[in-house]
Amino acid sequence: MINLAGRDIMHSWGKFVFTGVGLGLLIGVTLTMAGVYRGMIDDAKALLDNSGADLWVVQKDTLGPYAESSSLNDDIYRSILGISGVARAANITYLTMQVRRGETDVRSMVVGVVPGGPGEPGQPPYLVSGRHITRGHYEAVADISTGFKTGDRIQIRRDLYTVVGLTRRMVSSSGDPMVFIPLKDAQAAQFLKDNDAIIGQRRRTEANPAFNNPAAPGLTDAVIASQSTNPYVNAVLVQIAPGYTSEEVADPIRRWMRLQVYTRDQMEGILVGKLIATSSRQIGMFLVILAIVSAAIVAFIIYTLTLGKIREIAVLKLIGTRNRTIAMMILQQAIGLGIIGFVVGKISATFWAPIFPKYVLLEPWDAVQGFAAVVVICALASILAIRAALRVDPAEAIGG
Numbered sequence: 284m285i286n287l288a289g290r291d292i293m294h295s296w297g298k299f300v301f302t303g304v305g306l307g308l309l310i311g312v313t314l315t316m317a318g319v320y321r322g323m324i325d326d327a328k329a330l331l332d333n334s335g336a337d338l339w340v341v342q343k344d345t346l347g348p349y350a351e352s353s354s355l356n357d358d359i360y361r362s363i364l365g366i367s368g369v370a371r372a373a374n375i376t377y378l379t380m381q382v383r384r385g386e387t388d389v390r391s392m393v394v395g396v397v398p399g400g401p402g403e404p405g406q407p408p409y410l411v412s413g414r415h416i417t418r419g420h421y422e423a424v425a426d427i428s429t430g431f432k433t434g435d436r437i438q439i440r441r442d443l444y445t446v447v448g449l450t451r452r453m454v455s456s457s458g459d460p461m462v463f464i465p466l467k468d469a470q471a472a473q474f475l476k477d478n479d480a481i482i483g484q485r486r487r488t489e490a491n492p493a494f495n496n497p498a499a500p501g502l503t504d505a506v507i508a509s510q511s512t513n514p515y516v517n518a519v520l521v522q523i524a525p526g527y528t529s530e531e532v533a534d535p536i537r538r539w540m541r542l543q544v545y546t547r548d549q550m551e552g553i554l555v556g557k558l559i560a561t562s563s564r565q566i567g568m569f570l571v572i573l574a575i576v577s578a579a580i581v582a583f584i585i586y587t588l589t590l591g592k593i594r595e596i597a598v599l600k601l602i603g604t605r606n607r608t609i610a611m612m613i614l615q616q617a618i619g620l621g622i623i624g625f626v627v628g629k630i631s632a633t634f635w636a637p638i639f640p641k642y643v644l645l646e647p648w649d650a651v652q653g654f655a656a657v658v659v660i661c662a663l664a665s666i667l668a669i670r671a672a673l674r675v676d677p678a679e680a681i682g683g
Contacts, residue, residue: 302584303620306577307627310657313573314632315639317649320566322642327456327554331547334375336404336520338533339545347545348377348517349456350553357470359540360519366535368527373397373404374516376469379455382429382462383438389429391462392455393439395469395516398422404520407463413448419465424448426460439464440472456554458641470513574660577624582664585617589668593675601677610669614662621661625654 330349340363341353360372376395381388396405398416406415407424413433416422423444425431428451435446444464453461464472485507488494494506523532533544545553589596599609629650636643 298588299616299620300623303623304627306580306584306620306624308631309573309577309580310624310628310653311631311635312628313570313577314628314645314650314653315636315643316566316569316573317653318632318636318643318645319639319641320563321644321646321649323456323458323559323562324555325644326454326458326642327559328551329452329454330456331550331554333408333453334405334520335402335408335522337523337529337547338521338536339550340372340519340521340536340540341517341543341545343541343543345543346553346557347543347550348375349550350558353517354515355517355519355542357466357514357516359542362540363519363521363536366532368524368532369521370524371404371522373520374466374518375405375520376466376473376517377455378469378473379459380439384431384435387430389431390459391425391429392459393469393472394461394463395466395473396463397466404522407448407450407453407461409450410448411451413446415448416463416465417447420468421445422447422465424450424463426453426462427451428454428460429462431462437462439468442468442472444468454642456558466516470516474513474515574656577657578660578664581617581620581661582667584620585613585665585668586671588616589613589672596672596675597677600675606673609672613669613672614665617661617665617668618658621657625657629653 339347340355340359341347342355345351345353347353355374357374360374363369363372374395374397378393378395380391380393382391382393383389394405396416397403398419399406402408410424411427413424416424421442421444423437423439423446425437425446425448427449431437431446431449433446433449437444437446439462450461450463453463455461488506489503495503521532523529529546533546536542536544596609600606632643632645636645
């Protein structure tokens with residue numbers, strides 16, 4: 284049996300190939316958008332995995348440090364350590380800001396952690412070079428995607444830090460690389476005021492008769508000292524001892540300490556269901572629009588190709604070719620165009636994904652689903668051309 288679709292494609296292969304390449308670039312953009320969405324979810328899970336926490340203790344009636352502002356006194360972790368089932372507990376702060384190296388700014392999530400070795404909640408679980416933070420001040424561990432190197436001097440607010448270690452795949456839910464610094468430095472940086480504001484606050488304190496009482500010498504200095512320090516953190520990360528469940532440890536903290544506690548599943552639900560929900564809807568809209576545009580392009584191309592060989596189709600019908608054969612020819616051409624486009628799109632997405640500023644995760648299952656969608660879209664897009672071909676009068680073959 285003669286394959287009419289194959290012979291027709293070979294007759295005008297250049298047109299098919301170039302059309303397929305153009306369609307492939309569009310499919311490549313569609314696969315990349317799906318990869319960006321997968322990357323956002325993977326970033327959120329990486330943030331939770333890398334924290335090393337089983338529970339997140341945050342301010343009551345807040346959604347936690349990643350979704351809302353949360354403020355706790357930094358001595359609460361001691362009370363949490365006394366609860367049955369708590370193996371480790373550590374304060375942590377998060378601050379998204381620009382970190383400067385020389386004349387270059389890098390947008391990063393600055394994480395304040397308690398200095399110590401690996402395994403402590405909040406600490407990066409592994410390093411690709413250098414060492415962990417061991418001193419109480421002015422040391423930093425940076426994600427390798429920041430571009431920093433061991434020994435670099437970086438500036439956070441007014442202070443300079445030495446990069447003593449590099450880690451990998453430590454990012455925020457929005458994909459910003461993390462920079463870890465000692466907790467005390469992070470607390471100071473989080474609420475650091477400018478010099479004029481500090482001078483103005485001291486002047487107001489000294490002018491207040493309640494704080495500047497001659498009968499209580501030293502009171503003014505004590506008040507100013509309390510105003511100059513930040514005793515708050517964003518959350519306490521808790522690791523559970525073996526043999527205990529998350530709820531067994533979380534319940535007494537909620538009940539007796541009047542704090543909000545989230546388990547791993549609950550925190551993942553907040554990150555995926557609330558933080559990136561709007562972005563996922565936007566990406567979903569883009570995917571729908573790109574699918575419609577792809578279908579329109581395939582329909583237009585196949586319809587144009589069909590109209591360009593009306594006489595040949597009329598001849599086929601004149602010699603007795605069945606309508607089903609003609610319809611299959613057009614359908615095969617549409618699907619062939621889609622296959623060329625998908626191959627080009629998959630290769631394009633694989634090549635340009637690593638240079639994207641956002642993390643693009645291309646999963647095989649998404650590629651399989653994308654291929655099935657392309658085949659279905661091409662089949663639907665060929666209906667208009669098939670309808671036009673079946674309406675051709677065989678007399679047009681000899682009608683001039």
